[in-house]
Amino acid sequence: MAVYFSGRKKIGELSVALESGRARVDCMIFERWIDIDSSTTARCGEQGTCQVAKTEGIAEKASQTVERSIGTSLGLDDILKLKAQIKDVFGYEVNWNHSITTTKTFNFEAPVCGRYSLVVYQLLREYELTYLRQRRWTFRQDAWDKKWSRTIPEHTNTHDTLPDVEEFDEACKFRPECKSKDTMPNAYDGLLCFDMGKASFRVPYRLTSDGFEVQILKRLISFTFTDYPAGVRGLEQGLTISLPVQIIPEPLVFLSDIKGEYVEAQVFRYMDPDEDQTRFPEEVLTGITTLKGVLALTGQKF
Incomplete structure (x- = not known):
């Protein structure tokens, strides 16, 4: 489902044991919708454009975080194990590949006496990872040292739009053809x-x-x-x-x-x-x- 919601929503969390239980990765997953369109409002018969970018995966900076910071502690097999467990628990494929962006521009025209607007959202999924190692020289099994925490933002291919066209807008009442226009919404x-x-x-x-x-x-x-x-x-x-x-x-x-x-x-x-x-x-x-x-x-x- 691609149902819009406001704010930041926690989807769930899980923990993956590594190195025969001597280390683990805790993962909390959040989702939020981000506004990705630009210049999508026009009034009073004006021409306008809506430019959107198709992006799926993680940005270059996040990709470097995975390769350098996380990669020094987790091997490829560990990362694959984490992705597989996320898929088993939440039912979707994790995409931490370097994203490629394709941009396209669409033209539109506002009603002569009204307003045209279109808001475009993309679902952003954020993974908050924490790497811990079991503390040595202790008899406690629940003693862990936190080594690092990182957040990986993933752009999904899930989108939502909120189109809105009004035949009359107060900003257009200066136009002669709009003075007698019905202002009732x-x-x-x-x-x-x-x-x-x-x-x-x-x-x-x-x-x-x-x-x-x-x-x-x-x-x-x-x-x-x-x-x-x-x-x-x-x-x-x-x-x-x-x-x-x-x-x-x-x-x-x-x-x-x-x-x-x-x-x-x-x-x-x-x-x-x-x-x-x-x-x-x-x-x-x-x-x-x-x-x-x-x-x-x-x-x-x-």
Whole structure:
């Protein structure tokens, strides 16, 4: 899952015994989301650009830390043992290879009287390693000397976006064509998260008479429920929807290497980060939601 949360979250910890128990490495793992986009807000019909960098692995400085500082105490077999145990416990591959960055720029245009913004996040995983050796000349089995502590930040290939387009922005009311513009903000029922495993985005939604609609940048996308009560419950529990790739924000498609015309997404109401984000049934509801239509916002082009 690629569900955004604020702050720094502890994922877990483990300890790996080395040298027949005479040494050990303690590892605490944390995750946090970092903002990786630049210049992604424009107003009043302005042109703008969104530049994102695709980076996976560890930076050169962190790579040198692994090779020099950690490598002097841990051999290759020890590092492989640590990575293998992390995979066994947490279920993912550790990537401590030197990262390669690919950058791409996307163009966008704000509504004539409104605002266009897009925030792009990347999941950063931090490993806090502590190397200890058993103290000599003591009968205590729990006596350890701390030799060093290091933190390895790993850029993952998990990303999240928060697209936001408003048809009217107070900063644009000086324009003649905007003076009579309706300044009432759009009414929505909250945010929905579309989770595609390694990629997700959060957008405003509102319930309709036969389903719901979401605003993804300049598009309004409508979905219908084949079973309305079950569909409404499904937004709380989780729905599986086949989503056209063309409506996903372009930077997210690039960063996550999304291919094909459609992608399967798990859709659920996004809750405040302080609330429990994992209230899903054992089996997510499927087959009760269909795509009804894709429209442009008033006065906007795709």
